Amino acid sequence: MKTTPLLLQLQDVCTQTKRLLIASVCLLFAAHAQAATPEEMILKKLEGAGPNIPVNEVRPSRVESIYEVELSTGEILYSTADGGYIFTGDMYQVAPQGFKNITEERRMAARAKEVAALDENQMVVFPATGEKKGQITVFTDIDCAYCRKLHQEVKELNDMGISVRYLGFPRAGVGSGSYYSMVSVWCSENQQDAMSRAKRGESIDEKQCENPIADQYRLGQQLGVQGTPAIFLDDGRLLPGYMPAKRLATALGLTL
DSSP states (O other), X not given: OOOOHHHXXXXXXXXXXXXXXXXXXXXXXXXXXXXXXXXXXXXXXXXXXXXXOOEEEEEEOSSTTEEEEEETTSOEEEEETTSSOEEOSOOEEEETTEEEEHHXXXXXXXXXXXXXXXXXXXXXXXXXXXSOOEXXXXXXXXXXXXXXXXXXXXXXXXXXXXXXXXXEOOTTOTTXXXXXXXXXXXXXXXXXXXXXXXXXXXXXXXXXXXXXHHHHHHHXXXXXXXXXXXXXXXXXXXXESOOOHHHHHHHTTOOO
């Protein structure tokens, strides 16, 4: 078949059209590959808003287009996918059995991980008598009235098979009188005896040594401790304030 000028022109147009289509598709793929993820956009927005926002992780929440922003302080914020809006507060799922606190579940998981990673050698421990059936990890203060009340029940807890693991949390802060009292307890040769005597209001020898109290105080703040005693279970539950021994045993799932 004879090729006419019109046919040549049409072939040229088709060739150019194919090239344009290929170029457009390549540009679309490149743009898609370079597009920031929601997590990246949220981080960028927060960095632009303030360089001191301590973001630990950004992840999708259970709600479509809403993301969880976990701070290194333990707080959980929520963000739209573009990072344009941030809001606080607990997220609840409306379930057939009632309201389910999704935010608290996240906190529990994070707290459980922190509790599992603790070095028991850095604590003052009152071990269970006989078979160990459970344990509680307690942020405590020497001068706290309810801390002293809880300590009076440590033997009862031990007899029920529950170990009590103490971490220092001087409510007045690092450098306060209660802080130095706790340092003296941790630096004593017999930590259990020093703790018990200090909790009874007796004077103990002032001692100094390398100790974990400041680190434990900061950890308590990170885990949301606002007062003492603050009782943590291994599953990440936080029981704020004093709780009688038998109720603690029930919370641990022990049959009395």
